[in-house]
Amino acid sequence: MIRLEHITKRFGPVAPPSVDDLCLDMPEGTTTALIGPSGCGKTTTMRMINRMIEPTSGRIVVAGEDVTRIDPVELRRRIGYVIQQIGLFPHMTIAANIATVPRLLGWAEARIADRADELLQLVGLEPAKFRARYPRELSGGQRQRVGVARALAADPPVMLMDEPFGAIDPIARGRLQDEFKEILKRVRKTVVIVTHDLDEAIKMGDFIALLRDGRLVQHDTPDAILARPANEFVEAFIGPDRALRRLGLLTLGDVMAPATAGEEGPRAPSTTSLRDALSLLLAEGTASLVVTSTEGRPVGRASRDDILNAHAGALDAVRRAGAEQTA
Numbered sequence: 001m002i003r004l005e006h007i008t009k010r011f012g013p014v015a016p017p018s019v020d021d022l023c024l025d026m027p028e029g030t031t032t033a034l035i036g037p038s039g040c041g042k043t044t045t046m047r048m049i050n051r052m053i054e055p056t057s058g059r060i061v062v063a064g065e066d067v068t069r070i071d072p073v074e075l076r077r078r079i080g081y082v083i084q085q086i087g088l089f090p091h092m093t094i095a096a097n098i099a100t101v102p103r104l105l106g107w108a109e110a111r112i113a114d115r116a117d118e119l120l121q122l123v124g125l126e127p128a129k130f131r132a133r134y135p136r137e138l139s140g141g142q143r144q145r146v147g148v149a150r151a152l153a154a155d156p157p158v159m160l161m162d163e164p165f166g167a168i169d170p171i172a173r174g175r176l177q178d179e180f181k182e183i184l185k186r187v188r189k190t191v192v193i194v195t196h197d198l199d200e201a202i203k204m205g206d207f208i209a210l211l212r213d214g215r216l217v218q219h220d221t222p223d224a225i226l227a228r229p230a231n232e233f234v235e236a237f238i239g240p241d242r243a244l245r246r247l248g249l250l251t252l253g254d255v256m257a258p259a260t261a262g263e264e265g266p267r268a269p270s271t272t273s274l275r276d277a278l279s280l281l282l283a284e285g286t287a288s289l290v291v292t293s294t295e296g297r298p299v300g301r302a303s304r305d306d307i308l309n310a311h312a313g314a315l316d317a318v319r320r321a322g323a324e325q326t327a
């Protein structure tokens with residue numbers, strides 16, 4: 001668990017606080033997305049967790065320990081860090097890049113090599129093909145995968161990710177987000193992700209912390225933020241298409257009917273969000289989709305009506321929450 005206790009950061013004696021009396025609990029094994037307008041203090045907040053920035057006042061506790069009591073170098077070995085321009089070492093192979101921290105920790109060479117291969121596999125890069133390559137021989141998306149592998153190398157309990165998918169084109173970004181979510185399910189880390197992309201926060205976050213001018217405006221699950229924005233600022237921030245965004249939280253697996261023999265038509269995996277499924281139906285001009293397992297086996301069928309019914313349900317929930325709020 002990561003706990004921020006009344007954290008304030010001023011960058012100068014007379015500067016206004018960039019982070020202002022922030023209290024935030026991030027439970028173990030969950031992902032929290034820090035979001036808010038440019039300059040609201042997201043990155044500063046994240047960097048105080050691994051002491052790249054020291055708070056002016058307040059306390060940060062990671063796994064029960066006050067971080068100021070831990071040597072910063074030691075602390076950063078326990079906290080994986082992924083940034084947009086991942087800064088792989090250009091003169092080192094992919095395997096050597098991933099091995100940076102294990103090497104610092106003095107692991108045996110055989111163990112380091114095994115770990116690099118295991119992580120390459122985990123992030124979807126064939127070890128035999130990639131371990132001996134150099135960063136310049138990889139695409140942006142592949143480099144980002146290596147960045148994630150490197151951050152996971154010494155199996156740190158905490159991962160900080162600052163706009164990790166920001167530099168990647170939208171299609172590859174969606175895929176990487178999905179894959180990273182799957183990886184997180186398997187490795188169980190406490191993750192803090194900074195993003196300015198609300199859809200990314202909704203998709204990746206178990207919780208969203210929305211900041212404004214260094215202050216916490218709302219801290220809740222994505223669904224609760226969409227259904228019950230705390231005030232007009234949150235409402236404006238999430239925009240008019242709340243119901244459509246809530247649709248992004250449901251997947252084809254949630255609404256599909258069982259498959260019958262000989263299913264035909266466009267296919268989409270059961271993990272596809274209803275929002276993406278709806279746009280696929282519109283693009284294909286068909287009334288239903290064959291839902292498949294991740295291995296591509298047909299497991300069900302979902303019609304436009306199934307999706308629209310779920311959309312009506314989401315709209316209804318948004319309306320009811322709005323009525324409760326004004327009541």
Ligand SMILES: Nc1ncnc2c1ncn2[C@@H]1O[C@H](COP(=O)(O)OP(=O)(O)OP(=O)(O)O)[C@@H](O)[C@H]1O
Pocket residue numbers: 011018036037038039040041042043044045196
């Ligand atoms: N080293 C610094 N010196 C002075 N001011 C700083 C420094 N770093 C950040 N700030 C200020 O602190 C505030 C918060 O910055 P921060 O980078 O945390 O915002 P952010 O929410 O991550 O923004 P963005 O989405 O644009 O990256 C901003 O007003 C910024 O100008």
